[in-house]
Amino acid sequence: MQFKDVLADAALKQKLIDLARAGRAAHAQFFLAQPGSHALALAVAYGQYLCCENPAETDSCGECPSCKQFAKLSHPDLHLYFPNCTTKSVKKDPDSVQLAPEFKEYVLKNDFHVDIHGWLSVLDGENKQATINTRDCSDILHHNNLRSHQDGYKVYILWCVDRLYHLAAPKLLKTLEEPESKSVFILISEEPDKILNTILSRTQLVKIPRLTDVEIAGKLQQSYPDITPDEASDIAVLADGDYNKAIHIVTDNEDQVLMLQQFEIIFDSVMAFARKQNLNAVGYDVVQEVFSEVAKQGREYQKQFIQLMLRMLRNILMQNSNNPAMLKVTHREQSVIDKYRGVLHLKQISAMTEICNQAVYHISRNGNSALIFTDLYFQLVKSFS
Ligand SMILES: [Zn+2]
Known part of the structure; x- marks a missing residue:
């Protein structure tokens, strides 16, 4: 995912790029998203930029091996965590690692225009409590103690972090506060009220503005050529x-x-x-x-x-x-x-x-x-x- 394909405020995109270029990328950021915003795409574009081998002033190159792996969400230093629960294929002890293939397919198929309801219906878990659970947090700590695969950044994205299981959350506090030098955490949520203050206070807030009518109309015409x-x-x-x-x-x-x-x-x-x-x-x-x-x-x-x-x-x-x-x-x-x-x-x-x-x-x-x-x-x- 390159920034040019993210449906978001241009100034915000440039601000993230400028911070990354200046080496001032915050270690833990909280993306406060509006419903229907392209927040996950923005987070992945940002991670892709940090890991790109030839980043330009306005975007990642999109060509290097790292960018190509990011495009498939398969970069070994990109770690995705999302609400999960038992499913037909994962009957016991579910976690984001086991459900990653389904999640990536859902995200890529929908061009990152995803929301919790859509994902729950993929999981067939509408009536179950899907959470980012203790096993997910242990996985984060495990990776955080290892070197990155490609000697660059390790990017952790926690999507719908409002569903972080409250008893699991304390495990992350120390890591968020003192992450390893080249680790970047991006927490995404539309519902900050449901997130522990101890988590929020350890992150830098990035407000993703509501999409304008012009932005939405432009994107619609691009994606649906039949529409006038x-x-x-x-x-x-x-x-x-x-x-x-x-x-x-x-x-x-x-x-x-x-x-x-x-x-x-x-x-x-x-x-x-x-x-x-x-x-x-x-x-x-x-x-x-x-x-x-x-x-x-x-x-x-x-x-x-x-x-x-x-x-x-x-x-x-x-x-x-x-x-x-x-x-x-x-x-x-x-x-x-x-x-x-x-x-x-x-x-x-x-x-x-x-x-x-x-x-x-x-x-x-x-x-x-x-x-x-x-x-x-x-x-x-x-x-x-
Ligand atoms: Zn690149």
């Missing part, structure tokens, strides 16, 4: 600084587009109905088709669909009150909002919000979805009277 610039910036807005979330949105995007179309069909009809009072003239047959599609999709989709209606109503209300700065909407949503904003006013929007909330409640109580949506439609019409 407008779509990429839309998704970035919704992802709210979390690139993992952006990836989920890309994957779920088709659903969102469909839901917005369905919202428009229903609301066009509701408003035409409110004006004309004639079912044939308001496309009620198309509305019924929408309802049967929605009913077929299952409860999770139905709930998400109504959540989208609620979000749209709230956004229309906000724009009516001339406070667009408070909104986070996509280009597509904006055009739908513009269509309704002059027509829907506070009284209807609050009534409609109540109606949608009721529908969510009935769906979660496993009510008949065809009935729930038909009722929703006529209640929405009624809210105009």
Whole structure:
């Protein structure tokens, strides 16, 4: 992993490089990460830079044997520790060493865009307590007492260090305080509140800033060439600084587009109905088709669909009150909002919000979805009277 491929603030990357070049790399650093940031990539890029045979002013060379080993996470002086638990393959006394092949595969396959939930589902350990455990700490101490393989730095990365088992943590204190001269520890977490102060106080804090919408949009376009610039910036807005979330949105995007179309069909009809009072003239047959599609999709989709209606109503209300700065909407949503904003006013929007909330409640109580949506439609019409 080279710095150029890390999705992170450019100034922060350069600062780490400058410290490394000046020989002032802190022995123990705490990377305080935001959800969806590229923190593990940053830590590995940093380790790769320290071990590179021909580092340049702005990045590791990417070509030397050391860089090539780092690219595969297989450098003998790169030690990775991460939450682990028993699995189908490791039935007893699990540790990071035994699960390293699975972890490396997970990280490389996802281009370092990883999080604890994704990793737990690889481990199939969602319901188990995955920790960085006593065996992991013993392994760290063991390596710390040995010379590095290539006479350079030894890099220890503890990912999701908030899951360091509290009884194991004291084993590390002395090492963090007085590490061997060419050892570098990088502790990564999004949840500093769960980390012992005795650990934090022995590390230098590196705050990884939240990703900007522009950074996320740029990366999306690089990784998903089919996405247009407008779509990429839309998704970035919704992802709210979390690139993992952006990836989920890309994957779920088709659903969102469909839901917005369905919202428009229903609301066009509701408003035409409110004006004309004639079912044939308001496309009620198309509305019924929408309802049967929605009913077929299952409860999770139905709930998400109504959540989208609620979000749209709230956004229309906000724009009516001339406070667009408070909104986070996509280009597509904006055009739908513009269509309704002059027509829907506070009284209807609050009534409609109540109606949608009721529908969510009935769906979660496993009510008949065809009935729930038909009722929703006529209640929405009624809210105009
Ligand atoms: Zn190199």
